[in-house]
Amino acid sequence: MTALGDLIEIDDRTVLVLGQELDVEHGRPDVGNALVHRAGDTVVFVDTGVTTVFRAALRAAADRVGPWSRALVLTTHGHVDHIGNNDLADELGVPVEHYVPAGDVDQMRDPQSYWVRAFERIAALGAMPAPPAPAARMLMSLFEPMRPFAETTRTYEELPLERVRIGSVRFTGWTFADGAVRVLRSQGHCAGHVIVHLSDCGVLHLSDEGNGACGAMADADQLKIQTVLGAVARLFEEEQAALLTDGHTFALRRGSEAVSFLDGLLDQATALQTAALGLTGEGGTVRPSAFAPRYAEAFAALGAGGANPNAMFAAMMAVNQLRELGLRPESEAVDAPWARPAFSHTAPAAQTFPA
Structure with missing residues (x-):
């Protein structure tokens, strides 16, 4: 049984910090998993979750992977369960950089409007505990404290875009720490989403691109979700990545297990669309x-x-x-x-x- 803030040691310089599932009825926010990794003298945080408990766990993980004299905070996307402790970057006492996707800045500034839009799309479907605006306010109230920006925050898109080749697979994105950290554009789960490849330890962090066979948000792109799942599966088949982590399943998947998981999501996507087609009638x-x-x-x-x-x-x-x-x-x-x-x-x- 896992608990919020539990640490899973991947190796002596890489730790997965576990989040938790959403439980609206009991006033419990979901918290996305985060990675803490040391690349040379740089500590890398991939997402910062939310809640003070998780913040303390991030600091504990950073202590475990040290020593380090620089810091890099990478936000995979702007959803509130991944960004609440981003101002941790201001407290580390070392030179630090923090990057966020430009496509998600608006929702990071005003998450309530983003969720109102999401809920307006389903207002007639009987799935809402309240009208869209009150429901969004209630949901956002769970995610406190919410500090999505730091003094050093910039967008990835301020940096020159790079063509990043990993094995036979080509991405565009950005590299850090002398190429040991690769931020790859995916943009399926939401408009600005990125995934992160830690080449020196073989970890591929899918974040929320693996949240299911069909994206839920208004700015989700189903084709991009499926494309990145296929590309990541290829990386594992070619042994360019060794360990798959993501934002919410609290699991480590290695080698062929990662491929099976990714193929399973793609199979579900095709099966769901086939089932949906049958539900629309002739x-x-x-x-x-x-x-x-x-x-x-x-x-x-x-x-x-x-x-x-x-x-x-x-x-x-x-x-x-x-x-x-x-x-x-x-x-x-x-x-x-x-x-x-x-x-x-x-x-x-x-x-x-x-x-």
Whole structure:
């Protein structure tokens, strides 16, 4: 049984700090796992979670991997369960750099608006404990203290973009600590998401790209999720990575076990989309309120997993799955039917262009 802030020693300079699952009913925030690693004389924090308990665990992990005289704080994405202790960078007493994805800065500044948008998409689906704005306020109240920025915070995108080749796989991103730390753009789970490869110890931190077969957030990109899962699987097959960690499953996966886990997520993605296609009917028109519970049943029947399983996230995934099938809402009305776009079978009018 794991507890918030437990430390798993990967090697003498790398520690995984364990978070916890979301439990809204009992007022407990989810906390994303973090990595603490020493590359030469630099201590590297990959995410900082949230809560004072987790903050203390990060400091304990940093003490365990030392000695170090510089620090690098890397934010994988802007969700509140990963950024609450980012100002730890100001307390380390050494030269420090802190980087965040530019695509997530707006939600880091105003997370409540980000979650209102997420909840507005499912307001008609019966999965909400309250209307979107109060529900978002209630959820955000769990994540305290929330300090997402430090004095040194910059965006990755202020640095020159690099082409990063690992084995046969090519990424774009940024390298640090003489190439020992590779930040790779993925942008599937949310708009700015990155993953991190620690080449000197073989750890690949997937963060939340492995949260499930279908992304839940409004800014999730299903193709990018699936693409990065496939690319990371290739790294393990080529032995360019040895150990897979992520943001929420509290597990270490090595070699072929990591490949099986990633392939399983891809298999779930295809199976879920096939099941969703069958739920839309022959006409391809469906109301979200009718689709969402049936989709949740299909999700459970397939044994599909993901972080923080609950009715809200299942409904958010259902809406994303409708869009992934190519359906669009027919109007802005609450619970408007979703349908495929109509195609005209008449030839377009001839157009003339100036000579």
